Amino acid sequence: MDQFLAFGIVGLSTAAIYAVIGSGLVLTYVTTGVFNFAHGAAGMLAAFTYWQLSAGWGWPVPVALAVVLLVLAPAFGLFVERVLLRPVQHLGEAERMVMMVALLSGLIAAARWVWDPNVARPLPTFFADRTPLHWGSVTITWHQVLTMVVAVAVAAGLWALLNRTRTGAEMRATVDDRALAGLTGADPVRANRVAWVLGTQLAAVGGILIAPAVALDAQQLSLLIVSAYTAAIFGRLRSLPLTFLGAVVVGCMESYLTGYLPQNAYLPGLRLAAPALLLFVALLLFPHRRLRGRDRRLAPVPLPSMRGALLFAASIVVVGVVLATVLQGKDLITLGPLLxxxxxxxxxxxxxxxxxxxxxxxxxxxxxxxxxxxxxxxxxxxxxxxxxxxxxxxxxxxxxxxxxxxxxxxxxxxxxxxxxxxxxxxxxxxxxxxxxxxxxxxxxxxxxxxxxxxxxxxxxxxxxxxxxxxxxxxxxxxxxxxxxxxxxxxxxxxxxxxxxxxxxxxxxxxxxxxxxxxxxxxxxxxxxxxxxxxxxxxxxxxxxxxxxxxxxxxxxxxxxxxxxxxxxxxxxxxxxxxxxxxxxxxxxxxxxxxxxxxxxLGHSPDGIVPRLRRDWEPAARDRIVLPALLCALALAWLLRVLDAVNGWVLLVGALVVASALRAYAAARRDSPAEPEIPVEWWGVRRPWRAEDGEVLARGIARG
Incomplete structure (x- = not known):
């Protein structure tokens, strides 16, 4: 029984951290309609920064905490809201999600760049020098007590903010209808800004509290968010009490699996994967409301012609042959996974x-x-x-x-x-x-x-x-x-x-x-x-x-x-x-x-490939430029095969020649402006195209 209680205390302290992180996730989503995949990475970055200030540079712990939680975390939240998300606010849900996934990947890469992953960085617990509390034979550290107190304070503070203040009402109203909220005197931009600041601060608190219990590793700390995801899904991305309940379930499950999972070669990974399994089950079993901010911006899907598809397939083969004959040694090994x-x-x-x-x-x-x-x-x-x-x-x-x-x-x-x-x-x-x-x-x-x-x-x-x-x-x-x-x-x-x-x-x-x-x-x-x-x-x-x-x-x-x-x-x-x-x-x-x-992504939401196709289409259709470009590339390839030039000369030379010919083709095409032909004259005043049928069908369907 004592062992059961001990693992329960550990589980509850871990659950408190998951609750803090998950509540920040729910707060951001309820207010802005954006699911922050980078929430855990923000906590990871805060934990590394706190280690750098306190352990790396020797700052006093209170000063380091104040700088991270009251200065750097809010500044980072404002940066995300202003620089990353506001330009894509008018885009669909998928584009905003991609922005968050990009931020997650970027923060992990940046942390590995700044802090060498091969160097150990132990982070001491809070109040490690104080005598732990004893409840029978169960020992409770002051770090665990602090964690639980913080979780309770966060729960009470967020409930009061969202349900008893005008700012909370603005935050909840903004995501439902930004325009209508603005007509009532609310400020949607301010509401989003407050949500991102608070959400980032909660992620920072959770990251700093959990870092002493795990290795200070960028990937591991960022993926701890999977457990917070599970807690947030328990709350169906809107209920803070249910989110805290989900955190308790996840934390205790992890703790008891650690203590009571049978020892064999097949089960150790189950403990690590248990939060993800529980997340998957929760997604399937719990009812979900319609997603806020559902994507209604549907980009058209290009219809490739068979001639173009065949030419492109042939081009891929040519690229493979060129790479195989031009590259040597380690360059060939480095670029081998490209295709x-x-x-x-x-x-x-x-x-x-x-x-x-x-x-x-x-x-x-x-x-x-x-x-x-x-x-x-x-x-x-x-x-x-x-x-x-x-x-x-x-x-x-x-x-x-x-x-x-x-x-x-x-x-x-x-x-x-x-x-x-x-x-x-x-x-x-x-x-x-x-x-x-x-x-x-x-x-x-x-x-x-x-x-x-x-x-x-x-x-x-x-x-x-x-x-x-x-x-x-x-x-x-x-x-x-x-x-x-x-x-x-x-x-x-x-x-x-x-x-x-x-x-x-x-x-x-x-x-x-x-x-x-x-x-x-x-x-x-x-x-x-x-x-x-x-x-x-x-x-x-x-x-x-x-x-x-x-x-x-x-x-x-x-x-x-x-x-x-x-x-x-x-x-x-x-x-x-x-x-x-x-x-x-x-x-x-x-x-x-x-x-x-x-x-x-916000600068080119439809993708780079369509833009490249539009930019290079004049060269591909020009009867002078296209043969000249092919001959120039073939000559450059031959010089490289004969070892007359090295790879960098080949690459730079090919890019310069191709860019010059593309500009020449664009200038030739833009000289006489071709008048736009009305849809009823397609096939009469200009040749009928393969994609015209689908364009007309979609226009009739919309009408």
Whole structure:
């Protein structure tokens, strides 16, 4: 009984921290309608800053706390509200969520840059020099007492603020209808500002209180927010009392699992994954109100022509051949994952771009494909690659089934929880048997991966794998383009536009969502198998949630509805790694680039790929510029193959020539302005285009 009480005290003290963090999350969402995925990262940053001031520079603890909680945390909250979120306030829910995911990824990368993750930074508990309290045989530290007192004070203060003050009424009214709240004399900007300041302060309090109990690690502290997510979902993102109840459930569950979970090789990861499992169950079981700020800004999905899709597929193959013949040594190894990870990013196009389903577990699906290929394709059997795709597709379908009632933020949370469960538990399991079938994942270590054998040839060299990956990405990109032009692609876009209308008109939501999740997971699994071939050795850490966030960000930045997003995302994500050969410090710059690009999403909400297409279309259609550009690039490639120039001269020269020719083509095209032709004269005064039919159909439907 004494042991049970001791673990209960530990659980309640942890629950108090989760309650503080979760209440800040609920406060921000109730007031602004934005789910702050970076809430835990803000607490992590506050904990590191507090350590730097108190332990690193020797400041007195009260002064360090005052600076962090009363100066730096409010300033950071104001920065997020003013610089990051206010420019995208008019955009949809997905864009605001991407901004928060970018902030999460950026804060983790920035913390690793400033504070070396290989250096231990112990943080002492508060009042460590005072004699603990004793309740029978149970010992209670003053740090635990402080934590519980803070949690109670936060609960009382937030309830009074939201229900007994004019500022609280403004904060609650703003998210329901900003314009109407403004007409009543409320200030929506001030309400949002107050919410972000208080929310960031609560995250800082939670981060500082929990840091002494765990390692001061950027990723671990940021992902502790999963437990606070669970508490907030218990409160259905609006009830502070239920959020505190959820925190108690999570904290005590973690504590009692630590004390009473049987000791064997299969269960240690369960304790780490338990909050994510509970989050997933809570999302499925608890009723949810319609999400506030639901996205009604639906961007059109480009309709690729077959000629353009074929040319683009051929271009991917050419890119692969050029990279395989131009790159050498470590540069070839560094850029090897470019095309495989591009395929993982391409899986977001049918899933999020066409069907509007937000998923944060695509890199985990890639990990499943890599594991299956590593075990079954050890001798290069081509059929093992097909099995890897099918197993990943089956995993995607299994994720889709319980997630059928989730959408928007809830779906993103559910898929993130699935990723955490895989990373912390399932991927760490040793080999086990199911109905006599031996199943082995990473087997608590790393896996050796080899290339395939095709037509009697073993593709196991870096150059061969680069070309093979290019051919695979080209075929999958062509397939995604065909999907967009087909009936199923149109159904997916209708599903994105309105699930209710889709079902009313006879569409089967179950079949459509399961099919698109399976398709996207299969594409990601294919890319994961190719990724493993390039790396030669894979570990579970390469497929965790934090590793997958930058790929998701770059896919969104590129434009989720564009078939060319795969090549763009792979190039944007892996391409900057070439800088690592210049100086070691560039590793931190490369790590933070995706987050910075994601934070700039408001300047190009429709994606970069459509903009690039518009900018380069004059050169592609010019009968003089296009042949000149192709000849210049071919000459540069030949000079590099003959070793007449090095790689940097080739890259800079090609960019300069291409940019000059593009500017020349744009000038030639802009000289005589072509008058706009009314819709009723399409096909008469100008040739009929492939996309005109869909444009007219959408116009008639809106009318």
């Amino acid at each position: 495989p990870l591009g395929m993982v990013a391409l899986s977001y196009v049918p899933l999020a771009g066409y069907a509007g389903q937000i998923s944060l577990c695509q890199l985990s699906m890639a990990g499943i494909g890599a594991v299956v290929w590593a075990h079954l394709g050890a001798h290069g059997q081509p059929w093992a690659l097909l099995v890897a795709v099918l197993v990943a597709a089956l995993a995607g379908a299994l994720v889709a089934l319980p997630a059928l009632r989730l959408s928007g933020v809830y779906l993103a949370l559910g898929t993130a929880a699935f990723t955490v469960v895989l990373d912390r538990w399932l991927f760490t399991l040793p080999s086990f048997s199911v109905f006599g079938v031996r199943i082995s994942l990473f087997d608590q270590g790393s896996l050796e991966v080899s290339g395939p054998s095709l037509l009697g040839l073993r593709l196991d060299g870096d150059r061969e794998l680069m070309v093979f990956s290019a051919v695979c990405l080209a075929l999958v990109s062509l397939g995604v383009a065909v999907l967009r032009r087909g009936r199923f692609g149109r159904r997916l876009i209708a599903l994105r536009d309105s699930e209710a209308a889709y079902a009313t008109l006879g569409g089967n939501l179950l079949v459509a969502r399961v099919a698109v999740f399976a398709l996207a997971a299969g594409i990601a699994g294919f890319g994961g198998a190719l990724y493993g071939m390039q790396l030669r050795t894979i570990t579970a850490d390469q497929f965790n949630l934090v590793a997958g966030l930058p790929i998701f960000l770059i896919a969104v930045i590129g434009g989720l509805g564009c078939v060319g997003n795969g090549l763009f995302a792979g190039t944007a994500f892996v391409g900057p790694n070439i800088l690592l050969g210049l100086a070691s410090w560039t590793q931190n710059v490369v790590a933070i680039l995706p987050a910075l690009a994601g934070m700039g």
